[in-house]
Amino acid sequence: MAAVKETVDQVLSIDVDKYKYGFVSDIESELAPKGLNEDIVRFISAKKDEPEWLTEWRLEALRRWQTMEEPTWARVEYPPIDFQDLHYYAAPKKTAGPKSLDEVDPALLDTYKKLGIPLKEQEILAGVERGERPVAVDAVFDSVSVVTTFKAELAKHGVIFCPISEAVKTHPELVKKYLGSVVPVTDNFYATLNSAVFSDGSFVYVPKGVRCPMELSTYFRINEKKTGQFERTLIIADEGAYVSYLEGCTAPSRDENQLHAAVVELIALDDAEIKYSTVQNWYPGDSEGKGGVFNFVTKRGDCRGKNSKISWTQVETGSAITWKYPSCILRGDNSRGEFYSIAISNGRQQVDSGTKMVHLGKNTSSKIISKGISAGRSNNTYRGLVSVGRKASGARNFTNCDSLLIGNRCGAHTVPYIESKNASAIVEHEATTSKISDDQLFYCLQRGLPEEEAIALIVNGFVKDVLQQLPMEFMVETQKLIGISLEGSVG
């Protein structure tokens, strides 16, 4: 089917160029000078008006980072990053503490409007009348959070939802207690870099026994060129609490690469549950692999308490390079970790993603469902670890990772690590790689479906397990995304 394949390639090559969030907002920014040294770290810390202990914390991370080497074990290739040629702080000029939305730079509001992110509470409430659920949004633009909605409504329930830079001032005891307790400062090259220069991100604290009344969401946008975004998110669910958190991200189409090195820490105490969902749609670069975001992210959840649960759901469609392993440390007895992932790579994207499930407590259980779809000239790797400690009696893991290849210039790889030190633990892993089965396709075709629709149907079936885990808000968008990614992929 050579001719058809060519059509496929053609359509797929248009595909990365279909990135619709690639516009640049013309907003005047305040930038830190390029480079990274103690002065820059002090500059960032001073900009955020941070207490002395945090400045020291950052400086220590910087000193540590300077002795570390960039990791090279992932199956990704990219030109060396000049860490001294980046701005480590960029902020829109007119944002110094807007009291209300009216004070926010209209150009900024426009940007979020174009991205389809509702920032005006009235608008969102209008949405409620149309039967949609309200979502509280924290909008992070380059290095600062520009606005957080529904804060008052959340405060009524005792839920703290604010930029982390604000939490440092308003709730220093919580930040000090939990920051770096899941991902230590010295964890890895990018986490350490993040600890030194982290800019903004969300802070969530849900008090004992509270079920967070609405979905919380953060929307990240990188706008300025030659910048790195260093998001830091910290979510704490106290005993018996529940929170569902969504994260979205986009960046303009630029020829040079942008760096996004985030750290996300989740802490679930006794009987608490955190559900964390991501739709990652950073600019993937053009069809020749020029530009795009380098997404080097450390995400880790700590099921610290008994019967706690952390669930990661991710849809990865963007970024030139993804290096991301949302993990669960199952410390508390009977705690549960889940990881649902769809990673779609296209063009020349490179994805190396997966999860780590570290079973430490008794009767802990984990489930990993990962679906990788590679097309174009992309490479898509699942890399995961399931580890069962000596004391984790009765631990249970089920892993299923499937890959689908579209075209023969892409690659799909599976690198699972399974380490069991406890006989009563049961660990199961299964993985398959295949193309869309001719039988399935034939069945659909003989029922009168056009080929493209049949493929979309089969692929949607392939990823169904994961899609069902997404909050409603994301499901529609994701299904559309998968539609775009596969349009015309007949073959």
Add this chain to the structure above:
Amino acid sequence: MVATPVRTPAEQALAARYPAERTSLPGTADVIAIRDAAFGGVEKSGLPHRRVEDWKYTDLRARLKTFPPAAGPGDVARVLIAAPAVEGDKARRLVIANGRYRPELSDLEDLEPGLSIFSLATALEAGDATVLAALKLDDAVASNTAVALNTAFMTDGLVIDVAEGAEVGRPVELVHIAEGEPAASTAVRHLVTVGKAARLTLIETIESLDTVAHHSNVMTVLEVGEGAKVDHIRLQLEPDEAVSLTTLVARIGREANFDTFNAALGAGLARAQIFAEFAGRDAQAGFRGITMLSGRRHADTTLSLIHGAENCQSRELYKAVIDDEARSVFAGRIAVPAHAQKTDARMMTASLLLSEEAEADAKPELEIFADDVQCGHGATCGAIDEDLLFYLLSRGIPKVEAESMLILAFLGEAIDEIQNQAVHDALIHRVEGWLKARAA
């Protein structure tokens, strides 16, 4: 930051041994050059440790306490009376004692037409061009530490040729015996070429007559010709004190049919490596093995298979039973390049943990660049199924016996794939012996 590696006693012993032995090992100047290059690589990087991905779970630097001197000729009389590892297989036994091929102890009568057998040492001394060419390996294989050490120190081995179309009826059994005290090390290399449409069953047994910390390093390079059928079985039977490194390099030709089975039943530290490649289309291969561990033993099976041609089919099945404080490692990697369409591969590994202290590590890896393929892998790890055990107990079978039945059934799935009945029975017999010892 270039840190000077701290040399372990084993590394120091190696560094002292090679310069002293290099010129007395068999081979022309060309062979010495090949040995030098191989040893240079090991000397530069040192023994591999857990930071080296291929040795992540088998930290050779930490686990190799010493590297004993080269083995002496050994006591032929003791080797002569040693009981064969496999009874009744009518195999043609070729004896390699303490790293030296012993034609006088070997069965060379009535060689089948097309079968030729001669000594590697002789070929190296003569500078045989074909043999020299066969020493050349892909970089990925040559740089492997166990392989490089084998290249540097190999003393002998067999060069076996099966001519085009020849059917070798009797299995050929390579009997490796280590004899004598104190502990010594051996390195043996076999080069086996099976011609177009020829047939061969090749059995390897590796054993030691003394319970001392012998180190053995046995490597077999196998060329499976177009349409040939080759059955390869290795029984690794050394005592708990021993260190055993084995390597199989196999190139599988078009429409060939190849099976290999590895039984890791002995040695305190064992690593069985397989580097296989499909070199022609429409071929089939089976890679299987069992591991039985108790005490503080450590066994590693590392498989790297390149599905390098179209429409090839492979099945991988490795099973491990781990008792006491033992540790089993399986690392399997199947790579499918973009042109290898219609590949069909199924890799499965299962571990049965019999004690609280046992450990199983698995890394079943797939690397795929072709879209029209069926590749799957599975891995499981757990204790004996309570329900199955209960069923047997409720039938009045004592617990220990019930467990033995279930373990035998678990391993049987792999063992039953062995086509040679005598080897199959000998292996079952050994498994039963192991289970009896466990029950006692």
